[in-house]
Amino acid sequence: MEQWPAALRLALNIAEHSAFPTAIYWGPELRLLYNDAWAPIPAERHPWALGRPAAEVWSDIWEVVGPEFRKVIETGEGMSAFEQMLPMVRDGVPHETYWNYSFTPIVDETGKVAGIFNQGNEVTQAVTNERRLSFQVALSERLRSISSPEQVKMEAASMLGAHLSIDRAGYGEIDPAGQQVIVRRDWTRGEHMPSLAGESRIMDAFGPAVIDTLRAGETLVIEDYREDARVTTPEHYATWEGINTRSLIVVPLLRVGKLRALFYLHAAEPRRWAPWEIALARDVADSTWAAVERAEVELRLRASEDHYRHAVELNPQVSWTSLPDGQLNRVSRRWLDWTGTPGTGESWAEGLHPDDRQRTFEAWGHCIATGDPYDIVHRVKMRDGSYRWARSRAYPRRDEKGEIVLWYGATEDIHEQKVAEEHQRLLINELNHRVKNTLATVQAIAFQTLKGNISLTEARSRFEARLLALSNAHNLLTEQNWEGAPLHRVVADSIAPLAGERTRIDMEGAAIWLAPRAALALALALHELSTNAIKYGALSNDGGRVSISWRTEGDTLRFEWKERDGPPVEAPVGRGFGSRLIERGLAADLGGTATLHFEPDGLCCVIEASLEAIQAREAELG
Amino acid sequence: MAERRLRVLIVEDEMLVAMNIEDMLLDLGHEVAGLASRVEPAMSLAREGEFDLALLDVNLAGSPSFPIAAILRDRGIPFLFATGYGIKGIIEEFRSYPVLQKPFRERDLSLALEAIEFG
Numbered sequence A: 001m002e003q004w005p006a007a008l009r010l011a012l013n014i015a016e017h018s019a020f021p022t023a024i025y026w027g028p029e030l031r032l033l034y035n036d037a038w039a040p041i042p043a044e045r046h047p048w049a050l051g052r053p054a055a056e057v058w059s060d061i062w063e064v065v066g067p068e069f070r071k072v073i074e075t076g077e078g079m080s081a082f083e084q085m086l087p088m089v090r091d092g093v094p095h096e097t098y099w100n101y102s103f104t105p106i107v108d109e110t111g112k113v114a115g116i117f118n119q120g121n122e123v124t125q126a127v128t129n130e131r132r133l134s135f136q137v138a139l140s141e142r143l144r145s146i147s148s149p150e151q152v153k154m155e156a157a158s159m160l161g162a163h164l165s166i167d168r169a170g171y172g173e174i175d176p177a178g179q180q181v182i183v184r185r186d187w188t189r190g191e192h193m194p195s196l197a198g199e200s201r202i203m204d205a206f207g208p209a210v211i212d213t214l215r216a217g218e219t220l221v222i223e224d225y226r227e228d229a230r231v232t233t234p235e236h237y238a239t240w241e242g243i244n245t246r247s248l249i250v251v252p253l254l255r256v257g258k259l260r261a262l263f264y265l266h267a268a269e270p271r272r273w274a275p276w277e278i279a280l281a282r283d284v285a286d287s288t289w290a291a292v293e294r295a296e297v298e299l300r301l302r303a304s305e306d307h308y309r310h311a312v313e314l315n316p317q318v319s320w321t322s323l324p325d326g327q328l329n330r331v332s333r334r335w336l337d338w339t340g341t342p343g344t345g346e347s348w349a350e351g352l353h354p355d356d357r358q359r360t361f362e363a364w365g366h367c368i369a370t371g372d373p374y375d376i377v378h379r380v381k382m383r384d385g386s387y388r389w390a391r392s393r394a395y396p397r398r399d400e401k402g403e404i405v406l407w408y409g410a411t412e413d414i415h416e417q418k419v420a421e422e423h424q425r426l427l428i429n430e431l432n433h434r435v436k437n438t439l440a441t442v443q444a445i446a447f448q449t450l451k452g453n454i455s456l457t458e459a460r461s462r463f464e465a466r467l468l469a470l471s472n473a474h475n476l477l478t479e480q481n482w483e484g485a486p487l488h489r490v491v492a493d494s495i496a497p498l499a500g501e502r503t504r505i506d507m508e509g510a511a512i513w514l515a516p517r518a519a520l521a522l523a524l525a526l527h528e529l530s531t532n533a534i535k536y537g538a539l540s541n542d543g544g545r546v547s548i549s550w551r552t553e554g555d556t557l558r559f560e561w562k563e564r565d566g567p568p569v570e571a572p573v574g575r576g577f578g579s580r581l582i583e584r585g586l587a588a589d590l591g592g593t594a595t596l597h598f599e600p601d602g603l604c605c606v607i608e609a610s611l612e613a614i615q616a617r618e619a620e621l622g
Numbered sequence B: 001m002a003e004r005r006l007r008v009l010i011v012e013d014e015m016l017v018a019m020n021i022e023d024m025l026l027d028l029g030h031e032v033a034g035l036a037s038r039v040e041p042a043m044s045l046a047r048e049g050e051f052d053l054a055l056l057d058v059n060l061a062g063s064p065s066f067p068i069a070a071i072l073r074d075r076g077i078p079f080l081f082a083t084g085y086g087i088k089g090i091i092e093e094f095r096s097y098p099v100l101q102k103p104f105r106e107r108d109l110s111l112a113l114e115a116i117e118f119g
Helices: A006-017 A059-075 A124-144 A149-164 A208-215 A234-242 A275-313 A334-339 A345-351 A354-370 A415-450 A456-479 A487-504 A516-535 A577-590 A611-615 B015-027 B039-048 B066-075 B106-118
Strands: A022-026 A031-034 A079-090 A093-107 A113-122 A168-174 A180-188 A200-202 A220-222 A247-255 A258-267 A318-322 A328-331 A374-381 A387-398 A404-413 A505-509 A545-553 A556-564 A592-599 A602-610 B007-011 B031-036 B053-057 B079-083 B099-101
Touching: A006 A022, A006 A031, A006 A093, A006 A113, A059 A079, A059 A093, A059 A113, A093 A124, A124 A149, A124 A275, A149 A168, A149 A180, A149 A258, A149 A275, A208 A220, A208 A247, A208 A258, A247 A275, A258 A275, A318 A334, A328 A345, A334 A345, A334 A374, A345 A354, A345 A374, A354 A374, A374 A404, A387 A415, A415 A456, A415 A577, A415 B015, A456 A487, A456 A516, A487 A505, A487 A516, A487 A545, A516 A556, A516 A577, A516 A602, A516 A611, A556 A611, A577 A592, A577 A602, A577 B015, A602 A611, B007 B015, B007 B039, B015 B031, B015 B106, B031 B039, B039 B066, B053 B066, B053 B106, B066 B079, B099 B106
Parallel strands: A505 A545, B007 B031, B007 B053, B053 B079, B079 B099
Antiparallel strands: A022 A031, A022 A113, A079 A093, A093 A113, A168 A180, A168 A258, A180 A200, A220 A247, A247 A258, A318 A328, A318 A404, A374 A387, A387 A404, A545 A556, A556 A602, A592 A602
């Protein structure tokens, strides 16, 4: 040691007392000396490395450090490196390692570089952490602007694939049965690597033990399947060959303990995966999956919002919600379209018919107080001032404690239905009224027919005949929808029972429309005249004739029933039902006069009626 | 026969029915003071006619007879409705007046008249 140059001794002295990893390379062969702090750096090469030449100790990284040593020796100037990658072999395996270090020349008395003073430390952890972090930041920046779940997966796969210089990356989905993996799209580095997009594979085909790792939620790392104990049979080899992959990382994505998807990184050649690469694969898989789920939720939410908008805005009903205190907090736009008011808060009342407000408030107040479902029919005041019938209903939604959170309501336009119901009610009333009035008429006919000295047989036959006349007139009117009947039809139908004598009856007149009341009255009168003619008048002998004629004179209808060539006519002593019906009833019903003339050559009945009265449309038949 | 011979105004647009009522009243010993089948003539009879009581059909050729009822009420002349609609056909303000549901019997009419007479 005493023969050692002073410079070396000084350097050794410093190294020995330094707490920082320090080594000295001495002499032409750069033989290695180092302190205790430096000992872990050569790992398993310590203590073998002590005193050995640098080129021998560092054969694995000599490509990098050899030229650096040479340069320092030649120039006499020190150098330093930061985060320098050195592919150091540890446990027989090359590792990507990163270092900060310096080489300082040790100059002897002759001014020559006799050795190199080296200090340094490994920064692999820091460098890979930093890289992992900055990759993640870049990835999340990129994913933030993407809304499609598929696009998120594709972007993450291509970024990581490029970053790690692998051959293929992508996501595979697991089918609900958990048997198959399906790939929609993936990233590949180039033509040499086929895409798996659109393909699905039975998972067990990779080797059941391989897949068990994934199902257990553990990341699968295979450096070379041919060397991997979990891949054993030729069938499994075939599957691996089928996807052109020797080496891979697969991160399983589990939800509620069930394997749902895989994130895979494939390499065509065997590859030794660095711990930071595996960690990064896990990070990316997890954060991407979170982004995918977020994007899927957003997609569903958008679809749901779209659905809501369609359901609410395009619905013919007005949908609304109310706070538990009864204040409407949301009312669909249709209410504004209907009423011109927003409908929220106090403005709801403005859209109601004033007469319905009190009733509506009371019903709503009751429901708010009790939680009973709300169901009420009311009128809505429309923009144009008209009113329409509506039905409003609401049901409360309660929280887990049973407290009402919100009322969900809907107001439906039931105007047409309500009007139809009202119309139907009127029709039923009207029908009832008509039936009762017809019965009153029948009662009157019966009463009048049975009056006086008449045999039961005769009364029965007259009553039946009159009832039939009334019924025939009803038939005719029903045929015309109770809007009335043409005069000639009323006449023709009334004399139809006289079919045998038809050739002895003349009928002539203009086309005139009769309202129902006039048609009924005339039909009953003509029945009485016909019956009388057959029994006592012109149709009771062989040669008599009847002529029925009518015409209009200004606004008057003039109708005549004239009998000729019958038996001698005698004016009756009293007035029977027929006479009363014609002279009083018919006259009144037609708003005119009806007169019976018992002329010597035959009965003549003259009716004069105002056209306006016999054609008047009535709301109902009285 | 009735205790008192009443003079009755008949307002009825169905002539057969009117004739029947007329006969019923005569049978009961009363007198027909007038017959109207439309609102306008009935209203002038109601204003100016001399009668003790009126029998009103509710629907006169499509028009309600309530204006006639109002005149009679103002004159303090008793009246009753005869209608196929029944009580539901009577507007609220006249619901307290007697109603004969058509068709009715002579006896129903008689009881109704007595009720008015002695009620």
